[in-house]
Amino acid sequence: MIPLPLKLAWRETVNSWSRFVFLFLCIALGVGAIVAVDLFATNVEQAILGDARGLLGGDIELSWRRTISPKGQAVLDSLSDRNITISHVTELAAMAAVESNQSADQETKASSQLVELKALDSLYPLYGALKVDPAQPIKQLLKPIAAGCQHTPCFGAIAQKSLLIRLNLNLGSELRIGQAQFIITGILLKEPDKIATAFSLGPRVMISREALDTTELVKTGSRINERYRLQLPPSTKLEQWLGELRGRLSPEGVQITSYRDAQPRLRRFLDQLTLYLGLIGLTILWVGGIGVACTIQGFITQKTPIIATLKTLGADSSQVIHIYLTQSLLLGSIGSLAGGLLGTGLHQGLPLLLQGIIPETFPIDPTLTPILRGVAVGTLATLAFSLWPLLAIRSVSPSLVFRQDVDRAAFQREPRSWTKEKMSLVKEWWHDRTQRVTSLLITGCLLGLACWQAHSLSLGLFFAGAFLLAILALLAGTTVLFWILSHIHFPQRFLLRHATSNLQRPGNFTKPMTLAIGIGVMLMTTLITVQHTLLDLIEDQIPANAPSFFFIDIQPDQYDAFKEMLEIHIPDVPYDLVPVVRTRLTGIDGQPINPEDHKGKRNGWYFTREYVVTTFPSLPKDNIVTQGQWWDHSQLSTSLENHPIQDRLPRVSVEDEAAKNLGLSIGSTLTLNIQGVPFVVKVSSLRRVDWGSFSMNFFMIVEPGSLDGAPITYIATARVPKTLEIPLQQAMVSAMPNVTAIHVGDVLDNIAKIFRQLAMGIQALALLCLITGAVVMIAAISINRFRRLHELAILKALGGSRRLLLFSLGTEFGLIGGFSGLVGIGLGCMLSWSLLHFFFDLTWNINIPVLLTGLLMTVLLTLLTGFLGTFRLLSFPPLSVLRQE
């Protein structure tokens, strides 16, 4: 036999499903957002963990930022003898150029392009599969081409489609990289060891190792990444190998990564993205929860006669609550299931929103677990939001079966002040065990949901606290606005007074409506303000005199030729040209640094990153010495300066934030590894650097003379006039193909594009919050539709025209929109200020046009929503309504 609560719940739901449409929607929108984000997170997890070896390219990866040393090579050779397969991949940035007659559209297409070059051996990839069009073996596609190009030698190359589009090339087109000529033999579709394509300097080009040698791009000090991927024999222990390799290669400045911690940065980024999107989803669910609470409250009010009947038949309050709680949970489960379906649909749309951030081949496969989790989350939220309104069942007296029109509680209540009313509620709560237990249960449910969604106790508590604060602030703001409204003397227009008093009448759900819409407005205001500020920073805050080009990998023997080229192509344009060496930090104050100890830690990258070190005789512009003294070789005043550099430790000036994170002070010594050779320096000053100047700036600058004999290269910056950019780039590629020219504007454009795309994805979800607010509003309006219908009928019968009634309704809904908009925008400003000030360390600027547009849009949204909820009521003939009383 079906239990009574379930039977009643099912019958009620089936018989009056249309009454619960908005409840379903309230839950479904929130669950949908959560499910979509969860499905995406599961796909990320699958893509990263499911194919971790493929993503790393091996079981273990050894990577160097320079050519491997003989000692390192000896270690690798010894591994080959122990049944370990090693694949060698070299990555570097390079300039790809096409002959002028190949590029069809000379006016609009550049003939050179910065690319991310990847040289592969025949074993690549050890894991996963490379997808290329046409689907031919890599060896076949990259092999030397016997027929040759116009120039010899000639090799096959695989390129990303974006390169072909930018340079207007096709399969079979020729391309020059360094000293080698290539024919594009394939289009890269999927690279197994690269999941995200957004954060790159340029399109990928894959060539063979033999071709890389021919390009002559790898020279001393070149900015390269040598990766050796190891495939371990089956049944060997990973940790054992990691331990051995770390022990044998630690002095070599190598980064050792196992497949278990592959792609840590990307993983962190996607984890954070899905976490924040998930929390927006939870916000939507909680806003929907306000709608659930209103619907249940309205439903219980309508069901009072049945509740009273059940009580007369011997049901006690707990039994009746059980019946209606079952119904609420049933409704919540149905809404959650609908949300699961909605989420699956939204999930399919995610690639569109995150286009360019996630690869096109990213798996978008729905899985069951996130949907089931969504249903559980939705049902739990329904429980939390329906429990309190269900407590009202306790106060339904069975005597209402024969005295329905008398609300005894209201009848007995004396008019009380606001403070007395609230105090009495608190007192009642304190003395009522059921209310206390229910409050605890609701709090537990909501905190549980927040912690579950945030995957962290502290973040869950913080989120729930912030949500509570937002609710309290919205309530306080609305109360103040109501107070102001009640003290304004309105002109003697009945409909205006009717509209404003309607807002404040009990049971009108004005505050829940304001809350639901206000939270959406707050979220949107915060996101838009933060987005505008960050985009302004990226797009407009570049100083007018900032360089437009960075040139890297200039060899010492190209120094004079490079200067000459700049003077010919951009005469009278100042430029900076400085020597640099690439180093890794291996020790502080004589204590060796183990990079493994700092991986994944906050600011741990200060210990694990590569440091490009330069030398300057005088303090660079945009730098201020905050501690110690800058060296001044022109005034040999101190005894230290009298010592030749060979007899003492060279001095280094360190950027102050780096010094703080590395725990350095004046006098600390640093051991830097320059291509396997230790280089010990002593900290003599700390500097504050204005990174926003976009000038050439460094974390570490050593005193002149320190780098004598080191494997230096040069880097240069120049502010190239727009019209001279392409001619200079082409001349550079032609004369010095190994020199890489990075266009600052292109890089920033790329960052801005990704950021905009990301912001769009987040805003789309936040928009769902606003839509949920609108649904809550319609739900709240529909609860009182019979009361409204009755009032409208009376007003019509008394001669109120449709226009006047519309005016009254418009005033009521417009005021709700105005209140929600004002309070939501106010809170959004506060929240965005906090984020920008504390998190981004940026200045918050008020953007009046954006805020006013937001307010106007909110008022329009509430007007539209209000009319959607009431327009049918206006068309009922008054007589038919009044006769049915």
Place this chain on the structure above:
Amino acid sequence: MHLSAGNQDVHILHDISFEVPAKQVLAIVGASGSGKSTLLGLMAGLDRPTHGSIHIHGTNITTLAESPMAHFRRQYIGYVFQAFHLIPTLTALENVALPLELQGVSTGEDRARTLLQAVELEHRFHHYPIQLSGGEQQRVALARAFISHPPLLLADEPTGNLDSATGNLVIDLLWQLHEQHDSTLVLVTHDTNLAARAQRILTLQDGAIVNDTSLIA
């Protein structure tokens, strides 16, 4: 009994004192507003007197808290309303079985079938209240009131919403069930013919008993 409105006391019933022996049929009559339904509600424990006590089957129901009162009502009291008060989403059979289901009795439907047959509604087991006529709805309500064999049956204007022919049929069934179940029957009515079928008539006026007449010795 007192009900307060603001600072003003409204006395609905006062100085009411009477006993109803087991199995007696008592009719309460009086003009509208005399307090008949309120008195019946008090006897059912649906309301509480501001002063005084009510003892049913040896229990002072005025001292019972909500839950024990509900429990007591389930076991000892059946109630028939003027407006039937059937649950619209339950079938006739389910409505009748409802009091037993609330007691956690699993065989409620078997007993409900028997009672519905007794009120001649065996062809309406699976009909919803909206599919039944007023008389049929009241017969379902009668069956529901008797399902847990309550020693006390309270009926508030049981024929008030019915035409006279249907009303007579319902009253015949009510008497029949009362006799079968040996219950005490207290009914509130305006109908003098119906009151005349009772063993005793209690007349209320302005909240007080003005007449207490036994018709059968």
